[in-house]
Amino acid sequence: MTESQAAEGALGEFLRDRRSRRSPAEAGIVSYGARRVPGLRREELAQLAGVSATYYARLEQGQSANASVSIIDAIARALNLDDDERAHLHDLARPARTGRRRPARPDAARPGTVRLIDAMADVPAVVMGRRTEVLAWNRLGHALLAGHVDAGAPARPADRPNLTRMLFLDPHTRELYADWDQEAARAVASLRLVAGRNRDDRALADLVGQLSLASDAFAALWARHPVHNCLSGSKRFHHPEVGDLQLEFEMLQVPDDAGHRILTYTAAPGTSSHAALRLLADHCAPPAVPARPPAPHPAPARSHA
Template sequence: MNKADMSAGAVLGEFLRSRRARLSPQDAGIVSYGARRVPGLRREELAQLAGISATYYTRLEQGHSVNASESVLDAIARALGLDDDERTHLHDLAKPAGAGRRRPARPDTARASTVRLIEAMTDVPALILGRRTEVLAWNRLGHALLGGHYDFTAPGQPADRPNLARMLFLDSHTRELYARWDEEAARAVASLRLVAGRYRDDRALADLVGELTLKSDDFARLWARHPVHTCQSGRKWFRHPEVGDLDLEFEVLHLPDDTGHRIQTYTALPGTASDAALRLLAHSLPSGANELSTPRSATRRPERPEGSAARR
């Protein structure tokens, strides 16, 4: 992705145009006269609905004006009929890159205590994701469900670390894993769009988007629509090569810090065929094989109490 695409004005303008195009004059209560060359409202119509000058809105959409006030952004959001996720995305895009965001000191390392937490979930597939959808750690069942064709210790090696978005669009095994791939792909892009707006100064994230845009026509098509959605929970349908069909509910738990790390878990309704299949997958794992999927050397060791010394 080139620098122009990642500039605040260009991305903001792209988002505004995509939302203006989907709003018809009838939806906005505007009487339309004559044929329209493009779908949606005209810029001056949107500006009138928002109560701002057409000149200012045009400059905003063309990327020539940044740092719009919150009141102006809220007025535009109301005029466009944006939902909560889209409204948040609009405000993120209008901020200077990095405004109010601190770079995490160690963004690529999951905390050892968080890894131990998902290890304790022996009957629940679980993984720790970075903000770029990279797998920082997974427990044995999470690995068996989502990435059995990857080495279990791969999350501990940054060069070989699995990435759920990359797997979804570029890995044929993962594509076959999702019984409703189109639905999963749309959800993944909408979530990644939201994160990309929040962390516009993240070069690695921009590189990931650029790679997927170049290598996957499906990703490029979905990305161009500028979908935005927070994926906190829902259902995923799998066609697992070992245990067959699985209908699982997922939950995303965001860690209360500035790393962007999150825990993702998968569960089945008790007594269902999916529950039985998930139990079968768990029973197929080697007994006692629940070691860390990240190197122990990469985790912080407890500090020795002050004044203590090793006995010789």
């Protein structure tokens, strides 16, 4: 299967899934008789969107790659998509790039971004690439999310941890999240959105393929085509060193076109989670450098009478 065919397949898959979730009653359509499948029929959705049934069928089958913005918006309204789903539909409907591409170079966090997270000594912080690979982390970010992994691994492209791969395939990471099912659904929904924006990213497609083969849980979630831009929220951790924590996360976009993001975690002051985070920071702090003793003062010179 070519990348263009894969992109067209993703568009049809998304449209069929969301069409199956939209009931005739919700759409204001009077339904007569039994239905073989749930949701709207193709011709019903086409009518709601103001396009011909033939045109919509071709779109869903991946045979119309130049749908206008207005048509995609009309279909999104007919499906009652939210903002993230609407943006994702536009990404999938955009014509795929053609022609040969240069091999992707190993990604790297900008030095200034690394210095920024290193300066955040009391805040766990991770710099992620668009494929959720760890490009850099500060001491506390490493201690919170992957203390069992070599702290220097993000500097080696071949050994870089990947947060999504670890979530589904690493037992230590699975035990870390108290609400693993929720975290897994959130990770797949975010990755779906990124995959739609970067349909020509071979490494990202390889990651999805590997996880689909290695994890039944990932494959089942991916097939449901969830889409959500996870920018903030709350997560519960069961950390092997400091116990239970409830932390607020923020996903900050680095202002360039590399797709890098900074993931940070904080706890409300005065809570047990805040105390646990401070304790973890103490555990991973660099050893104190002993102060040098003051240099002895030179003896005063004797005067000769």
